Amino acid sequence: GDSVTQTEGLVTVTEGLPVKLNCTYQTTYLTIAFFWYVQYLNEAPQVLLKSSTDNKRTEHQGFHATLHKSSSSFHLQKSSAQLSDSALYYCALSGGNNRIFFGDGTQLVVKP
Amino acid sequence: GGIITQTPKFLIGQEGQKLTLKCQQNFNHDTMYWYRQDSGKGLRLIYYSITENDLQKGDLSEGYDASREKKSSFSLTVTSAQKNEMAVFLCASSIGGGAETLYFGSGTRLTVL
Numbered sequence: 346g347d348s349v350t351q352t353e354g355l356v357t358v359t360e361g362l363p364v365k366l367n368c369t370y371q372t373t374y375l376t377i378a379f380f381w382y383v384q385y386l387n388e389a390p391q392v393l394l395k396s397s398t399d400n401k402r403t404e405h406q407g408f409h410a411t412l413h414k415s416s417s418s419f420h421l422q423k424s425s426a427q428l429s430d431s432a433l434y435y436c437a438l439s440g441g442n443n444r445i446f447f448g449d450g451t452q453l454v455v456k457p
Numbered sequence: 458g459g460i461i462t463q464t465p466k467f468l469i470g471q472e473g474q475k476l477t478l479k480c481q482q483n484f485n486h487d488t489m490y491w492y493r494q495d496s497g498k499g500l501r502l503i504y505y506s507i508t509e510n511d512l513q514k515g516d517l518s519e520g521y522d523a524s525r526e527k528k529s530s531f532s533l534t535v536t537s538a539q540k541n542e543m544a545v546f547l548c549a550s551s552i553g554g555g556a557e558t559l560y561f562g563s564g565t566r567l568t569v570l
Contacts, residue, residue, distance in 0.1 A: 354497060376556070377556075378556035380558070380559075382559075387563075388563065389461070389547070389561040389562055389563045389564065390500075390547070390559075390561045391560075391561065392558045392559070395558060397556065435499065435500065437559075439556045439557075441556045443488055443505060443507055443513070443551075443553065444502075444505075445490075445502075445559065447492075447499045447500040447501075448499055449497060449498060449499035450497075450499050450500075
């Protein structure tokens, strides 16, 4: 079946250091779109990044991700974490039929 | 821009009670979703609807009913609340087609005593 795996439930990083949140997937869909959603405390999840093009880097708000179909991955990275980046991050896959599959989420904590 | 409004923000119920959660969107989106959010378990799809009066079951539909009587609104009913249940229910909408961005409401936090 289709699924998204986020291996880390919690990632803790010191402010100013790089951070990487892992996301891998399994899918039978041919046409797919990938998303990273971010949810700040007591707020609604909101889209951070979206991509459907293999090997193309997508950037927003200092974060970037590249879809690699060869390795079934869409990892989220940032070169310098900020305190304000502390939030819950979800990786999601859409197969184009109104079904969206979410990973379990990664809680990012940025410490001073 | 648009907004998704979920009511109530907090819902406290008793075991066995039927509870209804409401969601309104003014994006004029075709597709609407109900997700349940539990810590460490991600977002699990309960029901979705691709148009008015359409209902599609998600992975977690047992114990829930849904209703889409208007394009702008989508309600979810917990048919029999389970004791000590605590979860956040998130409503979302999208243009439709599946590869589009979801727009979420702020959620309804359910506590069952």
